[in-house]
Amino acid sequence: MTDNIIKVGMADVNFTKHPGVLVTLGLGSCVGIALYDKKMKMIGLAHIMLPWSHQAKNNANRAKFADTGIMLLLEKMSEAGASVNNMVAKLAGGAQMFTFSGSSDMIRIGQRNVEATKAVLQQLNIPVISEDTGGNYGRTIEFFSEDGRLMIKTIGHGIKYI
Amino acid sequence: MDLSALNSFHLDVLKEIGNIGAGNAATALAKLLNKKVDMKVPQIRIMGFSEVNEVLGGAETPVVGILLSVLGDISGYILFVLEQSAANTLVNILMSKKPDEELEYNEITLSALKEVGNILTGSYLSALSALTGLNIKPDVPALAIDMAGAILSVPAIEFGKTTDTVLYIETEFIEGKDRVIGDFFLVPDTESYIRLLDSLGAMS
Numbered sequence: 001m002t003d004n005i006i007k008v009g010m011a012d013v014n015f016t017k018h019p020g021v022l023v024t025l026g027l028g029s030c031v032g033i034a035l036y037d038k039k040m041k042m043i044g045l046a047h048i049m050l051p052w053s054h055q056a057k058n059n060a061n062r063a064k065f066a067d068t069g070i071m072l073l074l075e076k077m078s079e080a081g082a083s084v085n086n087m088v089a090k091l092a093g094g095a096q097m098f099t100f101s102g103s104s105d106m107i108r109i110g111q112r113n114v115e116a117t118k119a120v121l122q123q124l125n126i127p128v129i130s131e132d133t134g135g136n137y138g139r140t141i142e143f144f145s146e147d148g149r150l151m152i153k154t155i156g157h158g159i160k161y162i
Numbered sequence: 163m164d165l166s167a168l169n170s171f172h173l174d175v176l177k178e179i180g181n182i183g184a185g186n187a188a189t190a191l192a193k194l195l196n197k198k199v200d201m202k203v204p205q206i207r208i209m210g211f212s213e214v215n216e217v218l219g220g221a222e223t224p225v226v227g228i229l230l231s232v233l234g235d236i237s238g239y240i241l242f243v244l245e246q247s248a249a250n251t252l253v254n255i256l257m258s259k260k261p262d263e264e265l266e267y268n269e270i271t272l273s274a275l276k277e278v279g280n281i282l283t284g285s286y287l288s289a290l291s292a293l294t295g296l297n298i299k300p301d302v303p304a305l306a307i308d309m310a311g312a313i314l315s316v317p318a319i320e321f322g323k324t325t326d327t328v329l330y331i332e333t334e335f336i337e338g339k340d341r342v343i344g345d346f347f348l349v350p351d352t353e354s355y356i357r358l359l360d361s362l363g364a365m366s
Binding site for chain 1: 213224229307310311313315318
């Protein structure tokens, strides 16, 4: 089984077919966007750090942002035979790891990442069928191509499947 | 100038900055613990974001992270990461309890941990300030106890707005033979590490 596990790092996208598993370790404010094409049994995962590419000075790395990251992942999955019409999405992450009393604009970055992700998916007509977002804790996620289930592991907040 | 333009001389100067800052902080930590605390040679890590989660002995390792914004002539973050058992010992000592007593996280113990962060980062930055002649001050600390990867991603996201790599000046604290108890990261933004190098005459 371990041969089928593909790690997706920060600002990275990847996809695989059955029986592959996609894994992202230690998601904080970043959002893990999990796309599943049921017919093809194909899964894709984008690990985005920031909401909108046009708000950043440097947007060369498309995988870094919610908007361009989703498009990049879709392009790769479509090339491999997946269809947007068969896709559903699951989301995890978008936490606020630190609570600042100051006026740092790092506040709410997790929430803004989730909002941007949902807006982009809605435009693309990809339904978000489940999510585990927000809070103040990190998440490790494992995405299974077998049935599209997404396992979420935390420290002190249990394990769940969505 | 971006990170790839740094030569080995620049990197050595940045290492020395880590050495002096962390040396001062290690002394403060040794005083708090009443134990000898050693440190490793600082490392300058220039990483792509996909590698960030892998430092600190794995992305899922539970750690105590104390994060402060750096204010004044330079800006960026300073992140002090403590192994959980070391955090436990520190708090018990500060609360005048037995060092190995089990730690319950509550408002008082959490604020004690923040205070440790304050003292150590304060000594790191004041050494840095004295060395460079720059005005460098820490902001109020914030604390999180969670997966190392999730904690390290916070300063990385700030970098993400402008670059595709992140520069960490990392110094590990060691107790006894080889037990890593804490890890200090200075994460200056792009303009700030140039300013740091410039203040030491390393840019000419």
